[in-house]
Amino acid sequence: MFVLGLLFGLGGPSAWAGNPVLVVDAASGAILHQDRADQRWYPASLAKLMTLYLVFEALDDGRLKLDSPLPVSQQAAAQPAVRLGLRAGASITVAEAIAALATVSSNDVAVVLAEALAGTEARFAVRMTARAAALGMTDTAYRNASGLPDAAQVTTARDQAILARRLLQDFPRHYPLFATRSARYRGRTLQNHNGLLGRYPGTDGLKTGFTCAAGYNIVASAVRADRRLIAVVLGANSRAGRDAQVSRLLDTGFAAPRAAADAPALAMLEQRPEGLLLAAQGVVGRSGCERGRAVQAAVVWPIESWGVLLGIYAERSQAQRAVRHARAQLGGALRAGRPLLLERDMEHGTSWKALLIGYRHDNVGAVCLRLRARGLECVAQAPVVLNLPGYARR
Template structure:
C-alpha cells in the first residue's frame, strides 16, 4: 500500500533531522562548539555519554594510597581534558619502555603531521628522529603537542591506532567516562573525561610506573640548548608538590592534576575548569593545604634557597 504524501513528507523531514543530528560539531578558531549528544560516540564500546560541559568547574581530592574521596565538586561531570590527555600518552609510552618494546635511548621518527601540530610544541622537524627520553620530557614538562603525536604515530601506527590503545587502557583502569581520539588533547568534541577518571589515571601512572615519576616532577627541562619551564607552576613553589599535568583549551578552562605529599601522606588533586591559570593554581594549593595541612616552615624556606 503506497504511503500517503503527508506521511512521506514527514518521513523525509525526520530523515533530514536525523542526518543533521549525526553531524560532528565544528571546531571554532580557539575551542569547541558543544556538539549534540548524538554526535558523541564512544569507542570501542560505542556508548553515548552526552557531551562535555564547557568551562565548568569540577574538583576532586583523593587519598593516593586508598583512593578514598576526600572532597569533590561535580567530579563525575563530563569535561574536556585538554592536555591532561598527555598523562595517558605518557602511560602508554612507559608501558612500552617497561615492556621492552622501546627504550629511553631509542629514537622515533617525526612525521609531517606531528611537526605541524599546534603549539605548545618543541618545534620538531619532519623527517628527524628524536630520543624517546626527550619526547617524554617534552610531553611532561613543555606539554609538547608535536612530541605527543610522535609517540602516538610510532607506538600506534596512526592516530586512530593509538586512540584505540588509549581507550583499551582507560577501560582496563576503570576510567568509565573518558573518550580519547588524539594523544595531546587539542580540541575535538569527542575528547572527554571527568575529574574522577583523571584522578584514577594519575594514581595508576604513579603506582604502575614509579621509576618515571621524575619526568613530570621537574620544574624545567632543556632540549637542544633551549630551557623549558614546566607548565605546572606549583613545582618548586608549593611544598610537597611533585607532579603531574596541566591542560588548557578554550572550552576546558584551566585544568591541573597535582600530586602532593606532606608528612608521609599523599593526595591527588584535580581541578578542571579554572577561570585563569592563577585561579586554578590557587585553588589546587588551597586544597593541598586543606587536606595535607599547612607546609612546614622549613619546607617553605627550602623553596626560596
C-alpha cells in the first residue's frame, strides 16, 4: 500500500520480515504496519490474555469476587513450569490468582481460574474459543487456559491485537493490572516477565509468552500524550530480539503523523484480506530450541510411546535426581520407563525437563497415580505432545 510506504520510509516491511508483526492505533483500529499478520502461530502464554478476559467478565457480573478463595485441584498443582507452586488442596484468592497470572504467567494459577469458572480446563478452553469467535478472532482456537503446547492451539498477530484492544475497551477498570511490575504473594515477590515495563516510555502492558515452537511472543501497548498504540510480535528468536522488535514497531508507529492513523487508505484491524493464503498453509512455528539428551539410552524422534513429565528444573543435576527418585518409587513394568532430559530455553534462562518415556496409553495413568501418591509431580504426555515442533531436537 503506497500510504504505508510513505509512512515507513526506506525501511519498509522488510525491517520485520520473517515473523508475524503488527502495530495498530488503539483508538481508530487503523493498522500502521503489518507483516504476516494472518499467519497462524502458537500463542504460548498469550493464551492467558483470553483467560484474564473471561475472569474480568466474571468479576464484573458478580460470578467472582476478588477476595473469594479458589480451591487448587490435583490437575492444577501438577502443571509444569512456569508456575506458582500451588499444592493440591490449598486455596488462593481471586486477587492473588489474577496478580500471579499477569506478572509471572503461572500455569497452575491458570488452571485454578479455569476450573473455578467452567468446572474443568477443557470446558473453559471451549468458552475461550467461543469468546474469541464472538470478538472477531476468527483464526484463534484454544485448548487450554495457559498456552502450554498443543498442536491445535493457534492464533494470529491480528487476533491478538483485536483481543488487546477489547481488553482496553471492555475493562478499563482492570487494565492497569497489566502495568504491575511486581506483586507480593505470601512473602514472595513476583517480578513481571514483560521487560518493556519501565524501559520503553509509556508501556503499560500487556503480556509475553514463550515456548520452543512459538518462539518469543509479545503483545504490548504504550501511550504517548493521548495516543495509544498496540504492537504484536510473534516468533522472535530471543527475548532481547523480541523487545527490540516491538520497540521499533512502536517507535515507527508513534513517528507516523496522527492524521495517517485515520486515513481511509489504511487497512483496519477488523478488515481481513481475502483468501488468507498464509493461514491456509497451516501453523508455522520455531523448532530446535530444545536439545534432547538421554540420561541412559539414546532417544530417537519421533517418539511413539507415552511419557510422563516429572518437572522442570534450573540445573541438569536436579533433573537427573528427579528421574532417579521417580524410578525408585516405581516397581515392575512401571519402572521400565526410559529417562530423558531436555535442555530448554525459557522466558528467564535455561532449564531442564525431566521425563520418563516408553509407556503405553493403558499404563501411563498408573505411573502418575503411583508417583502422585508419593507426593511427586507427574503429567502424562501423549506422543503428539512429545513430538510437537520444538519439543525436542529431531
